[in-house]
Amino acid sequence: MGRIKDIRPLKWTEEVLLLIDQRKLPLQEEWVECKSYEDVAKAIEDMVVRGAPAIGVVAAYGVVLGAKEAAKSSENLMDFKARVELIINRLAATRPTAVNLFWALKRMRRILEAGGNIEDVVAALETEAINIERQDVETNKKIGFFGAELLSSKEVILTHCNTGALATAGYGTALGVIRAAVENGKDVTVYVDETRPYLQGARLTAWELQQEGIPYYLITDNMAGWFMSLGEITCVIVGADRIARNGDTANKIGTYSLSVLAKEHGIPFYIAAPTSTFDLSISSGKEIPIEERSADEVVFCHCKDCRIAPYGAKVKNPAFDVTPHENITGIITEKGVIHSPDEKKILEFFRE
Numbered sequence: 001m002g003r004i005k006d007i008r009p010l011k012w013t014e015e016v017l018l019l020i021d022q023r024k025l026p027l028q029e030e031w032v033e034c035k036s037y038e039d040v041a042k043a044i045e046d047m048v049v050r051g052a053p054a055i056g057v058v059a060a061y062g063v064v065l066g067a068k069e070a071a072k073s074s075e076n077l078m079d080f081k082a083r084v085e086l087i088i089n090r091l092a093a094t095r096p097t098a099v100n101l102f103w104a105l106k107r108m109r110r111i112l113e114a115g116g117n118i119e120d121v122v123a124a125l126e127t128e129a130i131n132i133e134r135q136d137v138e139t140n141k142k143i144g145f146f147g148a149e150l151l152s153s154k155e156v157i158l159t160h161c162n163t164g165a166l167a168t169a170g171y172g173t174a175l176g177v178i179r180a181a182v183e184n185g186k187d188v189t190v191y192v193d194e195t196r197p198y199l200q201g202a203r204l205t206a207w208e209l210q211q212e213g214i215p216y217y218l219i220t221d222n223m224a225g226w227f228m229s230l231g232e233i234t235c236v237i238v239g240a241d242r243i244a245r246n247g248d249t250a251n252k253i254g255t256y257s258l259s260v261l262a263k264e265h266g267i268p269f270y271i272a273a274p275t276s277t278f279d280l281s282i283s284s285g286k287e288i289p290i291e292e293r294s295a296d297e298v299v300f301c302h303c304k305d306c307r308i309a310p311y312g313a314k315v316k317n318p319a320f321d322v323t324p325h326e327n328i329t330g331i332i333t334e335k336g337v338i339h340s341p342d343e344k345k346i347l348e349f350f351r352e
């Protein structure tokens with residue numbers, strides 16, 4: 001078994017934010033330099049960086065880069081704050097579904113609104129972004145701890161998309177549970193859904209597992225039900241982009257189908273996510289905005305740029321779907337597990 005590695009998708013250097021280019025993995029390991037907030041916004045839109053917690057962390061650094069730029073040309077504090085507010089709005093417009101983005105930007109806005117001169121505010125914004133990054137890794141390790149406790153000594157875990165170090169500031173959520181289980185000496189094998197159309201499973205999750213020597217099989221999405229019917233899967237663990245007050249959970253397209261299959265086969269289906277992924281302002285998954293992405297992701301093979309569908313093919317490409325809370329065995333957070341989640345249990349959990 002390989003050693004658990006400390007994969008990090010971003011590096012902050014005060015002037016520049018470096019991001020591992022997740023579009024190029026697993027074939028090339030290249031880093032993209034973001035020198036302005038606009039570079040960061042584009043990196044989120046273009047999927048250089050993706051994954052709910054990661055885009056929140058990166059957007060926070062985008063605000064810092066923007067604030068440093070604005071500080072140079074602002075006439076006074078009011079002017080500076082107005083400029084940074086526009087920068088926050090630009091970063092908020094990059095991707096609509098993952099609520100962690102808005103959660104992180106809200107934290108940054110709170111700092112902006114607090115007192116101090118321009119220099120103090122810039123320094124406080126930078127400290128806050130560094131805290132958001134550091135806390136995300138700590139949070140993920142706690143999620144891993146609570147998740148690993150749910151697992152028996154031998155598990156075959158099916159996962160979807162990429163919820164690993166690459167999708168966060170480090171360690172991962174659902175993949176963090178897998179890491180923690182392995183660190184605790186459990187015998188874990190992972191079935192990785194390739195995750196059409198963007199192939200986050202095949203390209204990123206398989207890469208992370210391989211780096212760590214955690215045994216896995218890569219399968220195409222349409223194989224999951226078959227392996228469940230053969231009794232090969234003991235549990236499903238996935239991440240989340242936004243969880244409504246009643247527990248309905250938006251995650252990568254294909255998650256809903258997996259939840260239905262797991263229910264049919266009596267297999268536990270867990271969501272692993274930080275509390276920052278909850279959106280208590282919405283009552284159900286019906287209110288979660290689902291991002292529609294480019295048809296090109298469906299009609300072109302991602303890695304080779306070769307077309308796989310006829311010209312003129314009409315395409316639908318929702319990036320996420322919503323799993324009803326009735327299909328979820330438990331939501332694993334950094335503060336513990338919410339079993340059979342519903343509105344009452346979630347509100348109680350947050351009250352505590």
Ligand code: MRU
Binds near residue numbers: 167
């Ligand atoms: O479109 P992506 O790659 O950003 O989607 C990512 C997912 O759906 C993940 O499962 C989710 O963000 C959780 S990541 C810890």
